[in-house]
Amino acid sequence: MKKVTYIVLVGIALLVFAFVGAKLIPITLAPPLAATHKVDINDQTLIAQGEYYARVADCVACHTAPGGKPFAGGLGMQTPMGAIYSTNITPDIETGIGSYSYVDFERAVRKGIRQDNQPLYPAMPFVSYKIVNDAEIEAMYAYFMSSVSAVKQQNQQTTIPWPASMRWPLAWWHALFSPARSFTANPNLTTEQNQGAYLVEGLAHCGACHTPRGIAFQEKALSDDVSGQFVSGSVLEGWYAKSLRNEGLGLATWKQADIVEFLKTGRTDKTAAFGSMADVVAHSTRYFTDKDLNAIASYLHQLAPRPGYEKNWQSKADTTTSALRAGDFSASGALLYMEQCAACHRLDGKGAPRIFPALAGNSIVFAEDPSSLIQVTLAGGEMATTAHDVMTFTMPEFYHLKNQELADVLNFIRNSWGNHGSHISTRDVATMRRVVDHAPVHYVPAKEIENE
The missing domain is CATH 1.10.760.10 (Cytochrome c-like domain)
Structure with missing residues (x-):
């Protein structure tokens, strides 16, 4: 009986420790910027830049439900435990982000912490956005606060059942899988390829769909490394986001111009985007500048195949x-x-x-x-x-x-x-x-x- 009591007490103590720790994690690992940090949301140049960066980040595709108002949320995303819904990121004061200061906005986008200090689900690619530079985040804030129409629409609750729906354990996910990081240029790549790497790893967050995830839904790699897992293919909501590496079952059969054409138009003479990728093209990549498209294509085209994967795919005879x-x-x-x-x-x-x-x-x-x-x-x-x-x-x-x-x-x-x-x-x-x-x-x- 004493042993059972001891186990129960230890379990309660661990739960209390986990709960208290989860409350401290956002403050210690994702502290807000100084409250004095201000952004001129009426700067027209900044607003125009912010619109482009919001396109690159594909904000509208995730935060707009089919038939709904732009950025008002409501897009359902299936997880193994239930559906979660994208939130209203219009500048509505009551239901959107209209009350967010730049400090609140930056913390949510780059650190995954809401205005109320609650952690965001990792469906939001804040892990990728961490490397985005200050100027781009500031421009996006100016755009959302000045040019996006405010929509009064309450956020839809997740269908994940309790206790899995509790948010505080997500703080521990942040602590384990959302490290502080910045973009580091690779001296072995060209200037164009490094720009492509910055976009793929950051705002464009290609890895969020194309990198395999672990048991805790964490991306197994956030940038290219010796494992070759970055953008090597993954399944989300039943769609296989194919390998973007230069291997036979990836992009080895694609020319660099094919990649640019696909991202710009959603088609080539051979293939077409479908499923989630069709939305990405329609709302995001078709608006990229040719310079950025070529940078992305150049970067992807040089990614080495994973260990054990052939670079050259050979077709059989057509009978x-x-x-x-x-x-x-x-x-x-x-x-x-x-x-x-x-x-x-x-x-x-x-x-x-x-x-x-x-x-x-x-x-x-x-x-x-x-x-x-x-x-x-x-x-x-x-x-x-x-x-x-x-x-x-x-x-x-x-x-x-x-x-x-x-x-x-x-x-x-x-x-x-x-x-x-x-x-x-x-x-x-x-x-x-x-x-x-x-x-x-x-x-x-x-x-x-x-x-x-």
């Missing part, structure tokens, strides 16, 4: 085109491909440039993780809307097909026209079907009030 043209549909999934896919993607799997993405030689098709391919086939998808192309095309959903049918046709696609990819099982399809079924419902009030 599929001739078989389909000869009416040979004996291969598993071939007949279904003819019935459901060939009209757009053609018998040779080459599609139509900038209209229907190619399946032959498309690195997204034979990526090491087929999650995105499965999800876009199940749920459909829409290309990014940009000024470059007159029309935006939509991939229809094939949710009605059985799991075996989907597995068959996707395996056919991943291993035809010279492609060679890993096997997709019916279990893989069933798992993705559950992801699609449990996608969060975005929050948009029936009537939004926009302040004058």
Whole structure:
């Protein structure tokens, strides 16, 4: 009995220590700037710069729900424990960030601590924003406070159940996985490549989606190192954000100009952005200057492949085109491909440039993780809307097909026209079907009030 009592007392003591420590962490590890730090929010040059940096940081895509007001929040993001919703970052005094001083704003963006001293969820890429320089943060503050329309919209509560929904334990996550850091130029890179590294690691926060995460949802690398894990591919909300490294299943088959074109228009002659990346292009990367796009492409193009990963992906001989043209549909999934896919993607799997993405030689098709391919086939998808192309095309959903049918046709696609990819099982399809079924419902009030 004494032993049980002792264990209980120790447990209570540890819990009290953890709670008190969590309250002290934001103060000690993320102290606010001096209250005297002021920003002229009426400086038109500063505001214009801030609009550009907000585009680079992709603030609008995350903080705007489909059909909602810009920056008013409500975008649902699925986690293993439940959905969280982006917050209102318009300058509304009551429901947004209108009462935030620059000190409050900088602390939230770069240190992940709200005005009320509560830690933010790591879905907010403050870990990346830590390296962003002062001038860019100041410009963003001027833009949000002077040029963004204030919207009175309450923030939607998370669906994560208690006790996992308690915020104070997040402070310990910050202490463990959000180190103080700054950007250091690599002397082995060119000036252009270092600018690309600064953008990729910082405001553009490419690693937030493209770097694998650990058991605590922490990014396994925040910059390029010997592990090669930085931007080496990761799955979020059922989408596989592919490797951006110069390896066969990454960007080794892409030219630097392809990367620039993709980020600027959401398409190339072979592929197109879909899922979350389509939103990134539509709201963010299409607004980048050519200088910044080329810097990013130059940096990504020089990233070495991970240890054990081939740089050169070699296609196999194409025996599929001739078989389909000869009416040979004996291969598993071939007949279904003819019935459901060939009209757009053609018998040779080459599609139509900038209209229907190619399946032959498309690195997204034979990526090491087929999650995105499965999800876009199940749920459909829409290309990014940009000024470059007159029309935006939509991939229809094939949710009605059985799991075996989907597995068959996707395996056919991943291993035809010279492609060679890993096997997709019916279990893989069933798992993705559950992801699609449990996608969060975005929050948009029936009537939004926009302040004058």
